[in-house]
Amino acid sequence: MSMLTLKSSDGEEFVVDEFVAIQSITIKNMVEDNCASNTIPIPNIDGKTLAMLIEYCKKHADETITAEDLKQFDSEFVEKDQAILYHLLLAANYLNIQSLLDELCFDCGVSFGFPLLLLDVFLWILLVRDVAFSLVPTQLR
Amino acid sequence: MSNNQKKRNFQIEAFKPKEVVDPKYAEKTWKILENAIHEIYNHIAGGLNLEELYHNAGGLNFEELYRNAYNMVLHKFGEKLYSGLVSTMTLHLKEISKSIEAAQGGLFLEELNRKWTDHNKALQMIRDILMYMDRTFIPSNHKTPVHELGLNLWRDNIIHSSKIQMRLLNTLLELILIERTGEVINRGLMRNIIKMLMDLGPSVYQEDFEKPFLEVSADFYRVESQKFIESCDCGDYLKKAERRLNEEIERVSHYLDAKSEAKITNVVEKEMIANHMLRLVHMENSGLVNMLLDDKYEDLGRMYNLFRRVPNGLSTIRDVMTSHIRDTGKQLVTDPERLKDPVEFVQCLLDEKDKYDKIISLAFNNDKTFQNALNSSFEFFINLNSRSPEFISLFVDDKLRKGLKGVSEEDVEIVLDKVMMLFRYLQEKDVFEKYYKQHLAKRLLSGKTVSDDAERSLIVKLKTECGYQFTSKLEGMFTDMKTSQDTMQGFYTSHGAELGDGPTLAVQVLTTGSWPTQPSVTCNLPAEMSALCEKFRSYYLGTHTGRRLSWQTNMGTADLKATFGKGQKHELNVSTYQMCVLMLFNNAERLSYKEIEQATEIPSPDLKRCLQSLACVKGKNVLRKEPMSKDIGEDDVFLVNDKFTSKFYKVKIGTVVAQKESEPEKQETRQRVEEDRKPQIEAAIVRIMKSRRVLDHNNIIAEVTKQLQSRFLANPGEIKKRIESLIERDFLERDNADRRLYRYLA
Numbered sequence: 049m050s051m052l053t054l055k056s057s058d059g060e061e062f063v064v065d066e067f068v069a070i071q072s073i074t075i076k077n078m079v080e081d082n083c084a085s086n087t088i089p090i091p092n093i094d095g096k097t098l099a100m101l102i103e104y105c106k107k108h109a110d111e112t113i114t115a116e117d118l119k120q121f122d123s124e125f126v127e128k129d130q131a132i133l134y135h136l137l138l139a140a141n142y143l144n145i146q147s148l149l150d151e152l153c154f155d156c157g158v159s160f161g162f163p164l165l166l167l168d169v170f171l172w173i174l175l176v177r178d179v180a181f182s183l184v185p186t187q188l189r
Numbered sequence: 190m191s192n193n194q195k196k197r198n199f200q201i202e203a204f205k206p207k208e209v210v211d212p213k214y215a216e217k218t219w220k221i222l223e224n225a226i227h228e229i230y231n232h233i234a235g236g237l238n239l240e241e242l243y244h245n246a247g248g249l250n251f252e253e254l255y256r257n258a259y260n261m262v263l264h265k266f267g268e269k270l271y272s273g274l275v276s277t278m279t280l281h282l283k284e285i286s287k288s289i290e291a292a293q294g295g296l297f298l299e300e301l302n303r304k305w306t307d308h309n310k311a312l313q314m315i316r317d318i319l320m321y322m323d324r325t326f327i328p329s330n331h332k333t334p335v336h337e338l339g340l341n342l343w344r345d346n347i348i349h350s351s352k353i354q355m356r357l358l359n360t361l362l363e364l365i366l367i368e369r370t371g372e373v374i375n376r377g378l379m380r381n382i383i384k385m386l387m388d389l390g391p392s393v394y395q396e397d398f399e400k401p402f403l404e405v406s407a408d409f410y411r412v413e414s415q416k417f418i419e420s421c422d423c424g425d426y427l428k429k430a431e432r433r434l435n436e437e438i439e440r441v442s443h444y445l446d447a448k449s450e451a452k453i454t455n456v457v458e459k460e461m462i463a464n465h466m467l468r469l470v471h472m473e474n475s476g477l478v479n480m481l482l483d484d485k486y487e488d489l490g491r492m493y494n495l496f497r498r499v500p501n502g503l504s505t506i507r508d509v510m511t512s513h514i515r516d517t518g519k520q521l522v523t524d525p526e527r528l529k530d531p532v533e534f535v536q537c538l539l540d541e542k543d544k545y546d547k548i549i550s551l552a553f554n555n556d557k558t559f560q561n562a563l564n565s566s567f568e569f570f571i572n573l574n575s576r577s578p579e580f581i582s583l584f585v586d587d588k589l590r591k592g593l594k595g596v597s598e599e600d601v602e603i604v605l606d607k608v609m610m611l612f613r614y615l616q617e618k619d620v621f622e623k624y625y626k627q628h629l630a631k632r633l634l635s636g637k638t639v640s641d642d643a644e645r646s647l648i649v650k651l652k653t654e655c656g657y658q659f660t661s662k663l664e665g666m667f668t669d670m671k672t673s674q675d676t677m678q679g680f681y682t683s684h685g686a687e688l689g690d691g692p693t694l695a696v697q698v699l700t701t702g703s704w705p706t707q708p709s710v711t712c713n714l715p716a717e718m719s720a721l722c723e724k725f726r727s728y729y730l731g732t733h734t735g736r737r738l739s740w741q742t743n744m745g746t747a748d749l750k751a752t753f754g755k756g757q758k759h760e761l762n763v764s765t766y767q768m769c770v771l772m773l774f775n776n777a778e779r780l781s782y783k784e785i786e787q788a789t790e791i792p793s794p795d796l797k798r799c800l801q802s803l804a805c806v807k808g809k810n811v812l813r814k815e816p817m818s819k820d821i822g823e824d825d826v827f828l829v830n831d832k833f834t835s836k837f838y839k840v841k842i843g844t845v846v847a848q849k850e851s852e853p854e855k856q857e858t859r860q861r862v863e864e865d866r867k868p869q870i871e872a873a874i875v876r877i878m879k880s881r882r883v884l885d886h887n888n889i890i891a892e893v894t895k896q897l898q899s900r901f902l903a904n905p906g907e908i909k910k911r912i913e914s915l916i917e918r919d920f921l922e923r924d925n926a927d928r929r930l931y932r933y934l935a
Contacts, residue, residue, distance in 0.1 A: 073320070074255060074320065078251045081314055088252055090252065144320065144321075
């Protein structure tokens with residue numbers, strides 16, 4: 049079983065099993081085309097985000113986990129700060145991790161398969177909405 | 190979305206992508222990617238593998254390239270990236286095209302194949318690097334995805350290049366031609382090239398290869414089939430056609446698209462088989478008829494398998510076979526030589542049927558339509574000869590008398606089933622019934638049946654085929670025989686003592702109606718016999734009042750112990766008539782014809798026949814005749830032949846064996862059959878009219894014919910006569926308005 053090292057933009061290195069990492073189609077292609085040396089630099093993504101991604105991939109590659117537990121994990125996973133979710137979304141988009149993309153898009157209320165290029169715009173709208181939504185109760189108080 | 194507590198006071202600027210959009214940025218990024226594409230094409234051409242590619246000094250780094258492409262798309266330079274890809278790839282393909290064109294002779298395909306493999310490798314890498322664009326920019330702008338783009342560019346720049354397109358097609362067709370002449374070609378290479386065409390799309394495969402391939406093949410086979418048909422006989426030609434067909438199928442399986450199989454086999458079938466079908470079938474000395482005559486199962490099977498592939502193939506075979514069977518059958522039933530021996534005749538029919546059954550089973554795949562054609566042919570020609578029912582009955586008679594002696598039960602059944610099969614073909618089943626009754630009567634009365642079980646088995650089969658009515662009288666005959674045995678036992682038990690050592694009597698009491706009717710004849714029995722017969726008569730009538738017995742002297746047999754002049758003793762088995770005649774010689778040395786006639790009162794034709802069998806047959810001439818002529822004259826004189834010898838103690842002289850009828854006898858039987866048919870026709874008419882009430886003439890004819898067809902073929906003229914008769918007897922009436930319409934009178 050081979051291992052890969054993923055290096056984030058701020059120099060943090062993460063050692064993962066190959067079968068965990070290839071949930072990212074981008075990394076998978078790299079491996080299959082035999083152009084991945086042991087360390088893969090990913091300058092787009094910072095250490096914090098990368099760590100979360102790896103955590104997600106590990107859980108989804110785990111064969112012993114039950115369906116309910118996985119669902120539980122996924123719903124807890126997306127309960128994060130807006131900013132963090134935004135970074136996660138961009139990272140999942142870049143690395144082409146389909147299941148995480150679905151999860152995040154679904155959660156944002158965006159239908160799966162929406163052209164991701166417009167996602168930036170959409171995310172703006174959502175954030176504005178969210179801000180408005182979060183403000184309302186305090187205003188009403 | 191979640192927790193409201195988590196998001197407060199965030200900076201919107203923090204969400205903007207970190208990279209700055211520099212106008213020169215796009216050009217710079219594109220250059221990196223363009224260079225990468227160049228490197229990929231160049232190095233792959235040089236034979237480097239992908240891993241080496243990424244690790245060589247050129248410094249290609251997948252992640253870096255991927256990120257660059259990603260950034261370009263993200264910053265809205267997708268169009269630049271895409272069009273850059275198209276032009277760079279096209280550039281390389283044009284160079285590749287030149288190198289392929291430059292290849293000489295046999296190396297052309299190899300070079301094409303190699304470059305295609307390289308292109309696919311390069312394409313995969315390029316697609317992986319540009320994956321982000323493939324997922325996002327391309328679908329939303331309705332552009333062709335990278336992989337498909339790569340194939341299309343290959344198609345347009347290489348395959349459809351003016352210098353390559355025809356050369357490719359011609360090379361492929363030439364190789365196939367070479368292979369057809371028997372040489373070996375590089376099938377692996379062919380497969381790769383054809384697969385390339387298939388990968389480029391079904392229209393490429395079809396237009397750039399398949400269509401021309403089919404045309405050229407059609408021409409090839411047209412020429413070849415013409416050559417073969419003029420030089421080969423039918424069997425050889427079919428072998429060659431089969432071989433070519435198999436070759437083409439094998440070719441498809443090795444290096445063509447599976448969908449081409451049906452198309453190329455159609456071509457071969459059309460050119461080699463359909464176009465020459467009739468010529469093959471009717472080929473002199475080797476065509477279908479010759480194959481049938483010589484039982485060439487393999488050739489026939491091959492013809493069947495090949496012809497079934499083409500329209501009207503099987504019907505052509507079937508029609509020729511049918512007319513051949515009908516012709517030979519017709520010859521068989523009208524050949525006077527054959528008709529001399531009825532048993533032989535029927536055996537020929539059975540042999541002919543067996544022959545064709547075997548052909549249909551071994552060569553024609555037990556095809557039902559062929560079986561039907563065979564049946565209809567047999568039905569046709571068997572009924573051409575009006576004596577067929579009689580002959581079939583004679584055949585059965587021969588088998589049941591001696592032919593089935595010592596044969597196992599299963600084999601007996603087989604023979605009887607074959608007889609039934611012939612019986613079914615008869616249109617005049619009632620004629621058969623009449624003869625069968627006659628022959629059965631003779632067998633039973635002379636005790637000459639080989640197996641009681643076989644007799645009964647056949648009756649059962651006839652009953653299954655024709656119903657109870659057909660066989661009820663036949664069964665009655667068996668019953669009479671059994672009953673008579675019991676009666677005789679009773680007779681001897683009660684009168685045994687007084688009869689002592691007089692002649693022994695065995696009587697069969699026949700119920701009139703069950704047995705074939707014979708007119709009563711006169712015959713004077715010798716004194717010893719008549720006394721005995723009277724005793725029996727009174728015994729019988731004592732137990733069965735109200736019945737009448739009449740002796741059938743023309744049907745009996747007798748066993749006589751005779752001592753001749755030199756002391757030779759023999760037991761003679763003779764007919765009743767012969768017994769009467771011979772017993773006269775106990776009291777006289779010589780007797781004239783007239784004296785014998787007077788004493789016995791046997792009718793003249795029967796007497797003549799009887800005397801002939803006693804005096805004129807070599808080996809059985811217990812009487813001598815003066816003069817020694819063959820025929821019996823009214824002035825002949827008869828004496829016992831003291832010089833009579835035979836190596837057997839028991840000599841059979843009886844003439845009770847069933848024989849082919851003489852012409853007058855035949856006429857008589859036919860007349861009786863016709864008479865019997867009249868009431869059957871009338872009964873059918875009445876049945877039909879009773880249910881239909883009103884019916885027109887043509888319909889009555891049709892219905893009556895249908896009802897009676899299991900027994901005989903009704904003659905429309907006869908039906909008309911019966912209708913008239915029924916009108917006279919007030920069963921039916923004619924309609925006043927329409928003369929063709931009849932009404933039932935209740």
